[in-house]
Amino acid sequence: MRTFVLRARAAPTDSHKLLAAIGQEAHPEILAHTLMNAIFVAQSHRADVVVYLVLESTQDYSRTIRVEANALTDIGGFDERRLLAVVARALDASVGMGKEESRPVAPGITVRTVSFERLVQELAEDHQLFVMDRKGAPIREQAFDGKPCFLLTDHIPMPKKSFHSLERLGAKKITLGPTMLFASQCVVLIHHELDGR
Ligand SMILES: C[S@@+](CC[C@H](N)C(=O)[O-])C[C@H]1O[C@@H](n2cnc3c(N)ncnc32)[C@H](O)[C@@H]1O
Numbered sequence: 588m589r590t591f592v593l594r595a596r597a598a599p600t601d602s603h604k605l606l607a608a609i610g611q612e613a614h615p616e617i618l619a620h621t622l623m624n625a626i627f628v629a630q631s632h633r634a635d636v637v638v639y640l641v642l643e644s645t646q647d648y649s650r651t652i653r654v655e656a657n658a659l660t661d662i663g664g665f666d667e668r669r670l671l672a673v674v675a676r677a678l679d680a681s682v683g684m685g686k687e688e689s690r691p692v693a694p695g696i697t698v699r700t701v702s703f704e705r706l707v708q709e710l711a712e713d714h715q716l717f718v719m720d721r722k723g724a725p726i727r728e729q730a731f732d733g734k735p736c737f738l739l740t741d742h743i744p745m746p747k748k749s750f751h752s753l754e755r756l757g758a759k760k761i762t763l764g765p766t767m768l769f770a771s772q773c774v775v776l777i778h779h780e781l782d783g784r
Pocket residue numbers: 719720721738739740741742743744745761762763764765766767768769770773
């Protein structure tokens with residue numbers, strides 16, 4: 588199983604604001620691109636992949652949308668518009684939820700009012716955590732067990748404070764090289780690296 592967590596610090600949790608922000612400063616298209624590259628391959632879904640999209644620009648609670656490839660049914664396509672419609676649907680399903688509640692959205696998709704910090708604490712219990720960072724250790728030299736979990740951000744960097752708590756949870760920084768990439772490009776290279784093992 589491969590798990591990806593995208594911490595989208597600028598992404599609005601209001602579906603109308605999210606859709607209106609495409610191509611604007613919040614860059615919600617990063618969510619669509621990451622989902623696309625994590626879940627889809629030509630003519631199919633990748634097996635054994637879970638993606639968490641954590642949207643943090645909110646009036647109340649962060650929204651964590653969990654997408655599990657093995658349980659996903661047809662979502663109508665893989666273009667930006669379809670993928671962001673899935674995100675918007677999950678956000679609409681989450682309206683009025685209290686803290687750390689969860690709701691089903693569609694097969695393979697759930698939404699939860701859980702913060703990034705709480706989510707990674709839970710994942711740390713049975714996953715090997717990796718923070719994607721240009722200054723980390725080379726991915727080529729890293730051994731992976733059965734449940735690696737890769738932590739990425741949108742265009743806003745992970746706060747320093749988060750790095751410290753992630754280190755306490757045993758997360759390791761790994762790099763894909765010196766070039767600053769998009770989160771979605773990191774996902775492709777991670778899949779490539781693991782596919783070759
Ligand atoms: C566009 S980058 C974030 C840019 C942000 N301004 C920053 O300074 O971190 C998006 C995500 O990809 C990761 N990333 C980008 N290039 C990388 C690389 N060469 N190796 C590992 N992770 C990388 C970043 O760490 C981040 O999680």
